[in-house]
Amino acid sequence: MVLKVYGHRISEPSRAVLIFCKINRIDFEEIQVEVLKGQHFSPEYRAILSPMRQIPAIVDGHLKLFESHAILIHLSSSFPGVASHWYPVDPSKRAKIHSILDWHHSYLRRGAAGLVSNSILLPLNGIPSNPNIVIQAEEILLRSLSKLENVWLKDERFLGGNTQPSIADLSLACEVMQLELLSDEDYHRILSPYKKVKKWIEDVRSATKPYFDEIHEYLFESQKGIREKMATQSGKKKVRAKI
Amino acid sequence: MVLKVYGHRISEPSRAVLIFCKINRIDFEEIQVEVLKGQHFSPEYRAILSPMRQIPAIVDGHLKLFESHAILIHLSSSFPGVASHWYPVDPSKRAKIHSILDWHHSYLRRGAAGLVSNSILLPLNGIPSNPNIVIQAEEILLRSLSKLENVWLKDERFLGGNTQPSIADLSLACEVMQLELLSDEDYHRILSPYKKVKKWIEDVRSATKPYFDEIHEYLFESQKGIREKMATQSGKKKVRAKI
Numbered sequence: 001m002v003l004k005v006y007g008h009r010i011s012e013p014s015r016a017v018l019i020f021c022k023i024n025r026i027d028f029e030e031i032q033v034e035v036l037k038g039q040h041f042s043p044e045y046r047a048i049l050s051p052m053r054q055i056p057a058i059v060d061g062h063l064k065l066f067e068s069h070a071i072l073i074h075l076s077s078s079f080p081g082v083a084s085h086w087y088p089v090d091p092s093k094r095a096k097i098h099s100i101l102d103w104h105h106s107y108l109r110r111g112a113a114g115l116v117s118n119s120i121l122l123p124l125n126g127i128p129s130n131p132n133i134v135i136q137a138e139e140i141l142l143r144s145l146s147k148l149e150n151v152w153l154k155d156e157r158f159l160g161g162n163t164q165p166s167i168a169d170l171s172l173a174c175e176v177m178q179l180e181l182l183s184d185e186d187y188h189r190i191l192s193p194y195k196k197v198k199k200w201i202e203d204v205r206s207a208t209k210p211y212f213d214e215i216h217e218y219l220f221e222s223q224k225g226i227r228e229k230m231a232t233q234s235g236k237k238k239v240r241a242k243i
Numbered sequence: 244m245v246l247k248v249y250g251h252r253i254s255e256p257s258r259a260v261l262i263f264c265k266i267n268r269i270d271f272e273e274i275q276v277e278v279l280k281g282q283h284f285s286p287e288y289r290a291i292l293s294p295m296r297q298i299p300a301i302v303d304g305h306l307k308l309f310e311s312h313a314i315l316i317h318l319s320s321s322f323p324g325v326a327s328h329w330y331p332v333d334p335s336k337r338a339k340i341h342s343i344l345d346w347h348h349s350y351l352r353r354g355a356a357g358l359v360s361n362s363i364l365l366p367l368n369g370i371p372s373n374p375n376i377v378i379q380a381e382e383i384l385l386r387s388l389s390k391l392e393n394v395w396l397k398d399e400r401f402l403g404g405n406t407q408p409s410i411a412d413l414s415l416a417c418e419v420m421q422l423e424l425l426s427d428e429d430y431h432r433i434l435s436p437y438k439k440v441k442k443w444i445e446d447v448r449s450a451t452k453p454y455f456d457e458i459h460e461y462l463f464e465s466q467k468g469i470r471e472k473m474a475t476q477s478g479k480k481k482v483r484a485k486i
Contacts, residue, residue, distance in 0.1 A: 051394050052346065063335045070341035078334055091321055092306045098313035103295065105348030132375070151294050 003028040003075075006049055007056035008035045009218035012113070013068030014056040016174040020072055020167065022211040024082045069101045072167040085164035096160040100152060100168040108148065108175055111141030116178050119186075124229055138190070145194045148172070153196040157203050165207045173204040177216060180223050183230065246271040246318075249288075250299035251278045252461035255356070256311030257299040259417040263315055263410065265454040267325045312344045315410040328407035339403040343395060343411040351391065351418055354384025359421050367472055381433070388437045391415070396439040400446050408450045416447040420459060423466050426473065 005021060005028050007014030021028045033040050033055050040053045049057040049066060057066040060078070065071055076087035088094050114137030118129045148159075155161040159168050176197065179187055191198060205212040248264060248271050250257030264271045276283050276298050283296045300309040303321070308314055319330035331337050357380030361372045391402075398404040402411050419440065422430055434441060448455040 052390065063338060065338050065342055067342045067345035069345045070338055073341050074334065074338040077337075091317065094320075095306060095308050095313055095317040098316050099308055099310045102310035102312045102344075102348065105345065106352075109349075130375070132373070147295065 001061060004031055004059040005029070005056060006031045006033050006045075006058070008033055009215060010222060011035065011055055012109075012174045012178050013171065015177070015215050015219075016167075016170045017056045017058070017068055017071050017075075018215050019174070019208050019211045020075060020086070020170055022215070023208045024075070024079065024086070026075060026079050026081070069104075069167070069171060072171065076167060083164075085162070086167050086170075088162075088166065093160075093162070097166050097168045100159050101171065103147075104168070104172055104175070107140060108144040108172055111137055111139075111144045112175050112178055115141050116181050120181055120226060120230075123233075124226065141190065145176075145191070145197055148176075148200075149194045149196045153200055157200065159200075165204055169200075169204050170208070173201055173212075176201060177219060180219060181226055183227070244304060247274055247302040248272070248299060249274045249276050249301070251276055252458060253465060254278065254298055255352075255417045255421050256414065258420070258458045258462075259410075259413045260299045260301070260311055260314050260318075261458050262417070262451050262454045263318060263329070263413055265458070266451045267318070267322065267329070269318060269322050269324070312347075312410070312414060315414065319410060326407075328405070329410050329413075331405075331409065336403075336405070340409050340411050343402050344414065346390075347411070347415055347418070350383060351387040351415055354380055354382075354387045355418050355421055358384050359424050363424055363469060363473075366476075367469065384433065388419075388434070388440055391419075391443075392437045392439045396443055400443065402443075408447055412443075412447050413451070416444050416455075419444060420462060423462060424469055426470070 003021070003026060005014075005017055007017060007030070009015055009018070009032075018030060020026075033045060033049070035055060039045055040049060040055055046053060049055065049064075052066055054066045056068055056071060057064065058071050058074075059065075060074070063074075065074060073087060076082050087097065115134065118137055119134045123129050152159045156163055158165050159172065160166070162169075176191075179191060182190070246264070246269060248257075248260055250260060250273070252258055252261070252275075261273060263269075276288060278298060282288060283298055289296060295309055297309045299311055299314060300307065301314050301317075302308075303317070306317075308317060316330060319325050330340065358377065361380055362377045366372050395402045399406055401408050402415065403409070405412075419434075422434060425433070
């Protein structure tokens, strides 16, 4: 039975898993879960995707699994064609990759997903954003980008002193990519100081060519739609202010 | 060179690593980092503990490592005396443990540490708590306890359908234990509905006897001190209100 990957390309961790499968030539079926329409809350997906209702999730034979890092580790360990640099066997290298993956949850992911969700996605869906939560998310994001630049990318092209990408690079790069949904001004204000981070994104993109661009196409289409909507909302606000 | 464990027994992940080393008879030196006095921000600890300034951290030969889950995985994989149930070799079992460990970061840890820190520790240090953040943390905690009860502990005594404890049990149990710092009333209000969670804590305690109690002694001493301080502060507020 072919590996099934349940996800949506608007989700950062879904993108990481999809790119990983493609670059490693893992035979899989992609099943799009309409998270934007709440399909992951339906009873049928609850049974498939675990009661946590998270994406991405995989079904690999008898194993149903969610949490993208657990999925990436499982795929690296169970599919023999995966190049060893994605999840090195060397104990110290592997330990560092676990450390980066764990760090990611409470720092980069919390900051980036928190900022994009609270400043862009919720307001676009009519839910007013809480300025304190937006400020807090941006602070966490900036601290995380600084650590990415000065600690994880201190020595080499890839995270943790590696010359080739690991699953940590893929996960964290897809996370940073969601900042493309911010306004052009915010994007450059936030990312410009981090030259190594910007170069690293290009290196991950290049190492996973052409799949990084292919899987991120949906994000850039969303970017256009979001920026148009934001411009319309901003226009309406200005008109209201004049009235 | 003996394994060095840098941490503090007030920290949940430090306690998990210390109990793990003791129950598995790993020879180690415990080095207390005075986090309550900000010692982890000092330049000397920055060099040892990585620029992330996190505890726990270990030094194992040439390897410096932080993030408790990465540490627990490394110790399970590198020290031959560790019983296999802590980090099973079976791919499906191991994948489930990674899934629980990853889930923990954004749910149980965020809820429990967020609530205790914002409702107890910050106010005791003169920093007023933000009611919105406290409410949000409690909501995340309650949702996480419900998932713990109904998903992770659905089938067996230990998390993810295991009959013996894994590193996930140790990490998550130490996390829940910090709720002992709440007032007696809040503790029972929050935990009472979760019978399986309460029994599971007892099972983890029993499986790691006598080290679970030994390492948690500091927490219970802190509990006494905190409750006395809270009572004094509450008394002062009542006096002020009368004046």
